[in-house]
Amino acid sequence: MASPVTTHTAARRPLDVSHPLDGLRFGVAGPEALTRVVADHLRRLGARTHGEDAGAITLDGAGFVPVTAHTVWGAACSGLEDEATAQAATGLMAVHGRRHGAPRGLGVDYLATATGVLTVQGLLAGLIGQARGGGPAPRVSTTADRTGLLAVSQYLAAAGADEPEAVEPAPGGPPFTSVDGVLFELETLDPGAWAVFWRALEAPADAIRAGWRPFQFRYATACAPFPAVLHEVTRCHAWEGIRQAAALSGAEVCRLRTLAERAGEDDGADPWTLKALDPGHAATGPAPAPGRPLAGLTVLEAGRRIQAPLAAHLLGLLGARVIRIEPPGGDPLRGMPPACDGISARWLALNRGKEAVEIDIKSSEDRRRLRELAAEADVFLHNWAPGKAAELELDTEHLTRANPALVYAYTGGWADRLDDAPMGTDFMVQARTGVGEAVHPAGESPVPSLMTLLDVLGGLHGTEAVLAGLLLRERTGHGVRVDSSLLGAADTLLAPALHRAATGSDPRRAAGFRHPLPTSDGWIAPSDDCAVAAAAYDLRGMCTEEALHQLRSHGLTATAVTTDLSALPHDLRLSGSISRDAHGAPAVPDPWSFA
Numbered sequence: 001m002a003s004p005v006t007t008h009t010a011a012r013r014p015l016d017v018s019h020p021l022d023g024l025r026f027g028v029a030g031p032e033a034l035t036r037v038v039a040d041h042l043r044r045l046g047a048r049t050h051g052e053d054a055g056a057i058t059l060d061g062a063g064f065v066p067v068t069a070h071t072v073w074g075a076a077c078s079g080l081e082d083e084a085t086a087q088a089a090t091g092l093m094a095v096h097g098r099r100h101g102a103p104r105g106l107g108v109d110y111l112a113t114a115t116g117v118l119t120v121q122g123l124l125a126g127l128i129g130q131a132r133g134g135g136p137a138p139r140v141s142t143t144a145d146r147t148g149l150l151a152v153s154q155y156l157a158a159a160g161a162d163e164p165e166a167v168e169p170a171p172g173g174p175p176f177t178s179v180d181g182v183l184f185e186l187e188t189l190d191p192g193a194w195a196v197f198w199r200a201l202e203a204p205a206d207a208i209r210a211g212w213r214p215f216q217f218r219y220a221t222a223c224a225p226f227p228a229v230l231h232e233v234t235r236c237h238a239w240e241g242i243r244q245a246a247a248l249s250g251a252e253v254c255r256l257r258t259l260a261e262r263a264g265e266d267d268g269a270d271p272w273t274l275k276a277l278d279p280g281h282a283a284t285g286p287a288p289a290p291g292r293p294l295a296g297l298t299v300l301e302a303g304r305r306i307q308a309p310l311a312a313h314l315l316g317l318l319g320a321r322v323i324r325i326e327p328p329g330g331d332p333l334r335g336m337p338p339a340c341d342g343i344s345a346r347w348l349a350l351n352r353g354k355e356a357v358e359i360d361i362k363s364s365e366d367r368r369r370l371r372e373l374a375a376e377a378d379v380f381l382h383n384w385a386p387g388k389a390a391e392l393e394l395d396t397e398h399l400t401r402a403n404p405a406l407v408y409a410y411t412g413g414w415a416d417r418l419d420d421a422p423m424g425t426d427f428m429v430q431a432r433t434g435v436g437e438a439v440h441p442a443g444e445s446p447v448p449s450l451m452t453l454l455d456v457l458g459g460l461h462g463t464e465a466v467l468a469g470l471l472l473r474e475r476t477g478h479g480v481r482v483d484s485s486l487l488g489a490a491d492t493l494l495a496p497a498l499h500r501a502a503t504g505s506d507p508r509r510a511a512g513f514r515h516p517l518p519t520s521d522g523w524i525a526p527s528d529d530c531a532v533a534a535a536a537y538d539l540r541g542m543c544t545e546e547a548l549h550q551l552r553s554h555g556l557t558a559t560a561v562t563t564d565l566s567a568l569p570h571d572l573r574l575s576g577s578i579s580r581d582a583h584g585a586p587a588v589p590d591p592w593s594f595a
Helices: 032-044 083-090 092-096 110-131 144-151 153-159 191-200 205-216 229-234 239-249 259-265 307-317 345-351 364-375 426-433 453-476 486-502 528-534 544-553 565-570
Strands: 025-027 057-061 064-072 140-143 183-187 252-255 272-279 298-302 321-326 355-358 379-382 407-412 478-485 523-526 558-560 592-594
Touching (some): 032 064, 083 523, 083 558, 110 144, 110 453, 110 592, 144 153, 153 565, 183 239, 183 426, 307 321, 307 379, 307 407, 307 453, 379 453, 453 478, 523 528
Parallel strands (some): 298 321, 321 355, 407 478
Antiparallel strands (some): 272 478
16 A cells, blocks of 8 residues: 655645654553563654554554554563563673772663663654655664663674773772762763863872873773772862862862752753754655665764763664764774774774764855855764854754755754753763663662763663654655754653652662572673562572572572673664674664664
């Protein structure tokens, strides 16, 4: 049956210009943990509920053929039945636990949250494909184990590289503690500022020198084994003196906030914003093929580090042509160790398959070239520092003059929602929003994870926002400005914990929550429902296989914890195969399947 929406014109109708799903209805079925975010985000995008659907998530109305989605934890008979077992199998426990020296589960439902965002992406992509003449939308499937592989893809790529890490992974890292008991996160991207900060606190010169490299690479390694004396130094200074040292140096510090504090200021804002601009005319082309709803569209990406590059990477997997803007000489992160075939394995995890154009954004002539590229693009995506786009005359108003149909996307840190916001990096946002408290159970000190949780989840929100913008453009004929942020990602992740805090309940999980159980040769993770019963067994004298048999014989669900990421390509529990790209770097499977 052909879709009733076959061209751009047929898809356009009057609707709420900030809600691309206005006039559509949805029904949700599936595990509550996996569908919580799906239902919440579909509502925020304008759809209204019509109850549960038998066995699938459905989205229909407004002339669209129904789009369906199915989401599960993992493959049948894989033993992956909930958040804990999925975290264990995909390597999240191993990466998050590096700073502790042993695997640890995240105290938040990270995979369920990210899988929900990916599911919404698949639904939006299906509607975009229809609106572009692609015929009835396919059935979208997502699994939490594929989400987990995407989340650890940079760490997996490094594990499969031709050379070792620049800094050997070992326990350690922030936060630091002042003499008056304030836990705080430190951030700087400048080795000079790092040195001035520590000299102001009278730290030993050799510790300052030795500490910079592991601190700099903590985004890559998920640990920061710098000299212990740096922790001792901060314990000799009051918080006010530490703040003064930061102000003097140009580094930034952020006190770790509690979930109760964050709940008290939470404004309930959407994790992204969409604003329709002036009418424009998007060029039409051939109808996209099933499973590649963005084929024929061009994304111009000026991203750095993780958040924007990941967002563009996912748009590329959905069929878009992605052109990456890099500085003269190329992105310096191409050389970040470890490498595969001479190119950073981590860089490949986020940027393989993209085209690249070198542009010096400080040059007026090169900025003119960038505007010319944007005039022919469908999406412009960046994560520059706040205010930089306006300073360079590359903000929405500048690029949409020549291309009114452009979807202009900004993936930032704070979305201008907090007056006292520090630098908008992953670990600072974790510290400021209470994520550091939420990821560890009661009885443990609040510690932001050194896994880049929010950069990844923020990238997923960026893709979701762009897809919502593209759908709004297809339905209205207007260009669209979309904004997403690490703060929005944190709010999505923390929503259950913030609700508990706001209602007077303990927002943190019980002591020992998602701590794997040691065996003689590894670790096992029981499911959340079986954790208390499983903890009654002493498994330390058994090998992992025997321990699993012991628990399963008593009706308990558990799985082995992946501790060596290089073993993931051979793990039969996983629902998708890990391949190698043209450079020999591990490449994880797409996070969606389109049937």
